Amino acid sequence: MTGLVYYSSRSGNTARLMERLGLKALRLPQTEPSPEVDAPYVLVTPTFADGEGRGAVPKSVIKFLNNTRNRALLQGVIAGGNRNFGTTFALAGDVIAKKCDVPVLYRFELAGTETDIARIRAGLARFWAAQEQQTCLTQA
Amino acid sequence: MKDMTQARAVPKAINWNRLQDDKDLEIWNRLTVNFWLPEKVPLSNDIQSWSQLTPDEQTLTIRVFTGLTLLDTIQNAVGAPTLMQDAITPHEEAVLSNIAFMEAVHARSYSSVFSTLCQTTEVDEAFRWSAENEHLQAKSRLILDEYDAIASPLRKKIASVFLESFLFYSGFYLPMHWSSRARLTNTADLIRLIIRDEAIHGYYIGYKFQRGMERLDEAERKELKDFAFGLLFDLYDIEARYTEQLYDGLGLTEDVKNFLHYNANKALQNLGFEALFPEETCRVNPAIMAALSPGSDENHDFFSGSGSSYVIGKAEATEDEDWDF
Numbered sequence: 398m399t400g401l402v403y404y405s406s407r408s409g410n411t412a413r414l415m416e417r418l419g420l421k422a423l424r425l426p427q428t429e430p431s432p433e434v435d436a437p438y439v440l441v442t443p444t445f446a447d448g449e450g451r452g453a454v455p456k457s458v459i460k461f462l463n464n465t466r467n468r469a470l471l472q473g474v475i476a477g478g479n480r481n482f483g484t485t486f487a488l489a490g491d492v493i494a495k496k497c498d499v500p501v502l503y504r505f506e507l508a509g510t511e512t513d514i515a516r517i518r519a520g521l522a523r524f525w526a527a528q529e530q531q532t533c534l535t536q537a
Numbered sequence: 538m539k540d541m542t543q544a545r546a547v548p549k550a551i552n553w554n555r556l557q558d559d560k561d562l563e564i565w566n567r568l569t570v571n572f573w574l575p576e577k578v579p580l581s582n583d584i585q586s587w588s589q590l591t592p593d594e595q596t597l598t599i600r601v602f603t604g605l606t607l608l609d610t611i612q613n614a615v616g617a618p619t620l621m622q623d624a625i626t627p628h629e630e631a632v633l634s635n636i637a638f639m640e641a642v643h644a645r646s647y648s649s650v651f652s653t654l655c656q657t658t659e660v661d662e663a664f665r666w667s668a669e670n671e672h673l674q675a676k677s678r679l680i681l682d683e684y685d686a687i688a689s690p691l692r693k694k695i696a697s698v699f700l701e702s703f704l705f706y707s708g709f710y711l712p713m714h715w716s717s718r719a720r721l722t723n724t725a726d727l728i729r730l731i732i733r734d735e736a737i738h739g740y741y742i743g744y745k746f747q748r749g750m751e752r753l754d755e756a757e758r759k760e761l762k763d764f765a766f767g768l769l770f771d772l773y774d775i776e777a778r779y780t781e782q783l784y785d786g787l788g789l790t791e792d793v794k795n796f797l798h799y800n801a802n803k804a805l806q807n808l809g810f811e812a813l814f815p816e817e818t819c820r821v822n823p824a825i826m827a828a829l830s831p832g833s834d835e836n837h838d839f840f841s842g843s844g845s846s847y848v849i850g851k852a853e854a855t856e857d858e859d860w861d862f
Contacts, residue, residue, distance in 0.1 A: 407560065408744045409809060445563065447570040448733060473839070479803070480830040481736035483729050503840040507806040510816055520840030 401521075402434065403441035404458050411443045411477050413508040418517060431460040437470050437528065439502065439521065443477040444489035453488040462497065472528060473502040475517060480506060551627040558748070561628035564741045568635045571733060575646035578727040580653040586720050587654040597783060598711060598721075599651065599659055603667035604779075605708040606647045608700060611677060612738075613640035615684050616697050620742065623690035629745065636738050643731045650724055672779035676704060676772055683768075691753075694746040695765045695808060699772055702739035702804035703797070705732075707780050710793045710825065717824035725828065732829070743807030750809065765808060769801060796821050 401422035405411035415422050422441070423432065440462075446453035462468050474497075476490025487504035494501045503520060505513040556562055590598065617637035624630040651660045667673055682688075683696035709732060716725030750758055776797055784790045798814035799821050805813055 407748075408740065409747065410806065413806075413809075445567070447567045448573075448730075449570065451570070452566075479736050479740070480826065481732045483733060483830045484832055486830040500839050507803055510802075510812065510819075512816055516840050524839075 400434065400436050400438040401441065402438045402461070404443065404455050404461075406443065406445075406455065408443075410508040411441060414477070414505065414514070415441065417509070417514050420518070420521070425457045425461050427457060429460070431457070431464065431467075433464055434467055434470055437472050439473045439475060439524070440471055440493065441475045441477070442489050442493070444482075444485070444487050446482065446485040446488045448485070450485045450488050453485065453492050455489070458489070458493070462493070468497055471497050471499050473500045473524065475503045475505070476501060477505050477507065477509070549627065551631060553628065556628060557626045558628070560741070560744055561626055561632055564737065565628065565632050565635065567737055568632065568639070568734070571730075571737070572639075573730050574642060575649040575727060578646075578723055578730070580650055580723050580727065583654060583721045583723045586722070590715075590720065593786060595655070596659070596663070597786070598715070599655055599663040600666055601708045601711045601783060602647045602650060603660075603663045604670070604673050605705060606644050607667055607673060607677060608704055608708075609640045609644035609647075611680065611684075612697070612700060613637055613644060615681065616640070616700060619684045619686065619693055620697060622686070623693065625745070625748070632741065636741075639734050639738075643734065646727055646731070650727070654724075670779075672775050672782065676775045676779070679768065679771060679775070680704075691746055691749045691761055692764060694742050694749065695761070695768060698739050698743045698746065698807050699769060699804055701735045701742065702807050703769070703801050704772065704776065705735055706796055706800040707776050707783070707793060710784075710789075710796050713825050713828040714789065716828040717822075729829075739804060739807045743804075743809065747809040762810060765805070765810065766813065769805070769813065773797070773801060792822050792825070795819060796825060 401415075401420055402425065403411055403415050403422050404425040405415070406427075412424070415424075423434070423438075425431065440458070442455060442458050444453050445455055462471065471493075474490045474493045476487040476493075478485075478487035478489070480486050482488075487501075490501040490504055493499070502524060503513070503517055505517070509517075553562065587595065617633050617640060621630050621633045621637075624633060680696045680700050683692050709728060712721060712725045712728040715721040750761065753761070777794065780793045780797065781790050784793050795818060799819040802812035802814055802819060805811065
């Protein structure tokens with residue numbers, strides 16, 4: 398079973414999405430110390446990019462992923478954002494995907510819609526099943 | 538020495554190295570980095586495209602832009618300044634002064650479009666139209682009523698988020714529509730800069746609203762939430778009629794209304810509330826979505842598309858400050 402890790406700033410958008418998703422998840426703190434995980438997980442994060450795309454990944458997420466062990470266990474990323482930011486919409490997902498060699502699984506706006514919740518839930522179930530199958534094959 | 542209690546109150550000098558709320562600095566940085574002026578956009582490249590619009594399409598476009606100018610003028614002259622009076626931190630006040638100024642830049646930039654593309658007489662006529670348009674005037678009055686200095690600080694923020702995150706969109710639709718048809722693409726670039734700014738404004742003011750809500754008891758919170766949904770209904774009523782008046786001629790009214798529903802829900806999310814309009818009424822034309830955020834269509838995602846094109850790359854070593862690309 399793969400876990401979920403998320404970050405939400407005090408605007409609370411990502412936290413509200415996670416609450417409605419209703420799956421067990423670890424929330425990253427605003428400040429130190431950054432936790433360490435011991436099982437594979439999917440990361441859910443908002444985007445804070447400026448117009449040039451700089452600063453897209455929240456600092457708490459950077460701190461968390463700078464831990465080699467945490468980074469190695471990352472399986473995929475789900476990114477929040479706002480389409481009004483044009484080409485930098487949900488950019489944190491693309492930045493993390495490129496840095497950590499994992500797929501962008503999904504993107505949502507602000508706190509997400511009902512469709513987003515349904516797609517993330519179904520998508521995670523499929524993704525985790527596929528991951529487990531792969532693990533079994535590797536071990537066999 | 539005179540009696541100090543009689544002395545004029547002097548504000549404390551602002552210290553940006555001592556923050557009560559680090560969101561203030563985060564937003565200050567984003568807004569200042571995003572600073573722009575209309576001169577940055579080569580609007581004259583749209584002259585030929587403008588000449589290919591029909592006279593009715595041109596009139597509609599100028600009118601829509603005078604309507605947007607009015608909202609920016611209100612936010613610059615009344616909205617942001619009145620929010621400054623309620624600022625909790627000196628840094629919030631400074632951020633709001635940036636917001637006020639950028640609204641003046643937005644209002645000014647429509648006049649740049651006009652002076653580049655349009656005849657003075659047409660523009661004067663459109664400004665007269667906006668001053669007399671009952672729907673534009675009605676929505677402005679609803680907002681201005683809340684901006685009255687005696688109004689509650691949190692009601693002001695609700696009105697302000699609705700202006701920033703909802704009321705602009707009946708107007709923003711049109712340049713996105715033209716852009717999706719390869720018309721007025723430079724003007725659309727300018728509008729996207731405005732949309733980007735308004736998104737941060739709506740987010741920030743909504744964030745401050747949520748902080749204010751945290752200090753209230755359950756009954757007060759419920760009262761404000763009821764007020765917010767009530768105001769949104771009233772504004773939507775006006776917006777629906779304004780939309781019909783503007784877009785019936787092009788057959789776009791239903792499409793625009795979906796865009797309004799979608800944005801109304803996002804405005805509510807900025808305030809920390811749940812969506813109001815059901816999703817089936819929020820299905821925005823994909824061409825408009827693509828014009829809004831080029832290159833980020835849904836199928837790019839693993840969970841919603843085929844999954845064949847998801848972003849994947851080589852893993853790189855990470856360093857704290859090494860993520861800003």
